[in-house]
Amino acid sequence: MTRLAVENLRVEVPGRATILDDVSFDIAPGEIVGLVGESGSGKSMTSLAVMGILPRGVVQTAGRILVDGTDVTSVARRSVAHRFAMIFQNPRDSLNPLMRVGDQVARMVSLHQGKERRAARAAAVDLLEQVRIVEPAQAARKYPHQLSGGMCQRVMIAMALACRPQLLLADEPTTALDVTVQAQILDLVVALTEEIQCSVLLVTHDLGVVAETCDRVNVLNQGRLVETGETHDVLSNPTHEYTRYLLDSARELEVGP
């Protein structure tokens, strides 16, 4: 049984623009699947659609989203109902600047695990330790602006873990971080999701990241899925010219003109 199946997803701003057109893909339990494309391809919107939190004015007009076979297209608060979690591109902006990070994680623990305050706080500290933050008790008392980008992302991952997620949507999780930190975070995500048998949808424009972490990859171009397949297949033998274009651009960056 697939963990996540997206069927013929159509997302648009009614009367104005089509953002996603007939997008279909699936993710098996424990799999890490990549979703690549340039900016504006609609990849972030895909993860938002799966999560059920499309912004105001943007609507899913066709298609279904199935989790373990169940149609969740009309379910609100899917995160709680089906144990989704999401981490975002700008980790510091994604945290509440007026709350200590430990409390923010604890809030998710309360929400998803039903624990009372004190227990939730203790669990939060544990989670912070799990995401390899040193001196987690001290860190829990800090505010987001006092932490580095990498630390903030770890906190977000801890929040995700609080959901005991079956599916983690990671929307460009390392793009805004320093190169040295990027690898650490990626390794962390891979390790943790493996531990808990969580599927991952990794949205990124960075083919290098895909190559390193994803089992399979989907290529999105202007709202349409143009290629899908095992990672090493797609990357070494792209069938669609857009995929080839992406690969060429990536190589140029690496090697130089």
Add this chain to the structure above:
Amino acid sequence: MLRYVLRRLLISAVTVIGLVLVTFLVVRVLPGDSAAARLGPEASQADIETLRTQLGLDDPLPRQLLDYSTGLLHGDMGPAVSTGRPVSDELLDRLPATIELAVAGLVIALLLGFPLGLLAAARPGRPSDALARLFAVLGSSMAPIWLGLLLIFGLYSTWQLFPGPVGRLPIGTPPPPEVTGLYVVDSLLAGDFALAGQSMQFLFLPALTLGLGASAAVLKMVRSAVLQTADSGFVRTARAYGVPGREVLLRDQLRNAMLQVLTAIGLVFGFLLGGNIIVERLFNWPGMGRVAYDALGSNDLGLLQGYALIIGTLYILLNLVVDLVYGLIDPRVRLGGSSS
């Protein structure tokens, strides 16, 4: 945080100095001879000249400014030209009445504007939002004098629900022993609940007149500040994680919007302090505004300057307090700096 506090204090001090200078100059530009006005038409030119010299009205401007500033440092705002009594007595006696009215107006403005603003921001574009905004438009377009008259006519004259525009207490009722000058507070402190109740009854109509207009402003500011947060990253996070809508609104949106709302509340309160001249006159409220209104007619330099100075200083103090509270609430300011 300390640097923040010090910087704010310094700015406030400089602003007060500027205020003294500006009020001093502006008031002297007004036409009309206050000494002549005080002594009346029967006075001889000689008497007027004597009074002018006595009050220093013919001294060169820098000299007058110096005298005035030195006096200020001792808490002396000079004499009111029209009565001869010290300005500080005339105005500060009446300050508590103005403050009580402004505070009551603010409370009503907040009680009305805050929940409505939140409601509007919770469901933007929906009927509740439209209704709230309609309320805001009505509130801000109704002139206080018209609204006040309407309330007096309806709630006093016609339906006898509230007392008439007599002042702060019924005719013949002595005020509570003075502690703060705010009758409601002083009555409660004295244990006289009946008197506190009466004070509130008399406070209600003028406060409502002020508060309705101000509530529109509060509503708009709360709505706009909360809506702004709706697009922020952390709200997206909360929604993504299935935090219930109401909690997102209150805990994530509102709290972060409070920073802006707080500044706005400071502005509103400042406006209420200075803007209640008309309401005071209409409801016969014995506050500073009424004195200022009369002072304008008799061109009483001392009173006008004192009034502008007191209101201006209160406003500056208010903003200082808001800034300091802001500093306490926002950890980014309170704990300073971020790590790399």
Add this chain to the structure above:
Amino acid sequence: MKAQSRRSRLMAMATALSVAGVLALSACGASDDESSQSTKKALVISLDSAVDVMDPQQWRTPASMVTSGSLVEQVIEQGYSKTGGVQVGGTDFNEALAEKWEYSKDGKTLTITLRDDLTFADGSPLTADDVVWSYQRGLEMATAYTKVLYPMVGLTKDSFIAVDPGTVEVTSEFGTPLLDKMLAMQPFGIFSKKAGEEHATSDDPWAGEWFRENNNSSGPYTVGAFDKTTSVQLTPNAKYYDQDKIANGGVTIQFISDPSQRALLLRNGEIDLAGGLPLDQVAELSKVDGLSVVSEASNRLEYLGLNTGKAPFDDKRVRRAISLALPYQTFVDEVLYGYADPASGLVSQSMETHAADSAAAFKTDLAEAEKLLAEAGVQGFSTTLSYKQSSAVEARAAVYIQSALKDLGIDVQVKPLPDAEFTQRTVARDLEMYLNNFLAWGADPFYQMASLAGSGAGTNFTNYANPALDKLLQQGFRSMEQADRDAISAEAQALLIEEMPTIPLWNPKWTYVVRDGVTGLTKDNTEQLRLQYLSKS
């Protein structure tokens, strides 16, 4: 989740409790105090101004004059003629603090014999020394308004002697009926010398500062509660020389700055008497059950002042032409809603020596006016009409004047000025044409004419100076025989009509609106209420 809902429940409860508390407290409100056991009821009144100064020699507002006047008594008092609920002061006088008062044959020396056992409110005796001190103060204190009055009756600082504790001698340079009128006015009430000397300082030898806020009453009332921002409560003075004269249990003057609110409160029974109401509201209130309008002829004069020092107003033909173009009856009917008498000269109809034929001069006769203008060689010209911004009545009148003078080819620009600026410019005497009003105390025709048209008079803003007129008026001041006074006054009035330095427009009536059952409104020669006579049934 549980934590949150518990918190929100607590908040809801707290809100509910506080709202309930507020409601309960305000319902707790109404307390009626009907504490008058005596048959003399106390009254609540509201006048056109607030009370700020308690010193009858230093008051600034009319309400202050009424209040401060209640705190002193004079040696003599006007006699009143009663009609209905109103008492109007006349030209004869009765003893007040004095047991008797007698003039010498030549009228220059007045001997006042005080009653026995007179005291101030604090129980200290009231003697001749106090009388002398009070009269001296009115002349010599720097801030006393009264000092301008003394020369008019020939009094100087050497005029007052205390012969013995019960007798005062007042000597003036000439005899004049004006002296009695003045001695009966509130500013000539008696102060406590002891209190004055106790609170005098070297800068302030007459205790001006102290008496502004305090009193040791010789009059019918003492001050109960005084809140400068709200009201003053006057309670009957147990030591007043004649308790029977006090017809009420006390008077509270409530300060209500907005006249419409005053009218509203009167209508709703919260106050018993209201003065200074806009006349259109008076007209309306006259139709309301339970209220009555009290309106008596007054000596107050509204006039159109002209700058006789500046062309074309320096030519009396131009001035008279203007006076013949004005719609006098229209002013009374439209501007004052009937609560006025049309112009009949600078000396009003109700003043003694008023010449009966002078009213005829104040009519509208455009043909005559045009003829006069032609004679003066004046075609048409423009000018500015100024008045106090705060006066709604003058604003309306200005419009009528503007359109009336247009018919004469005079282009009038109407310019209201802020009150303080108006005062300044009238004192500077540089306004061309202006509306103003004047009330002469004492109801004395010579005082009236001298104040408005005498050379160099403080209230003569017209720059008019006529030695012949001045001489006549001086004679009038000093003449004691009624026949002489009538003749001199008639001559002066005729001269003023001929010269028309200032144009009388109307005499607004002395108007109050009261609840039915309120009587005893007293119009003395300063046209202020004497509060002790007010009563309520």
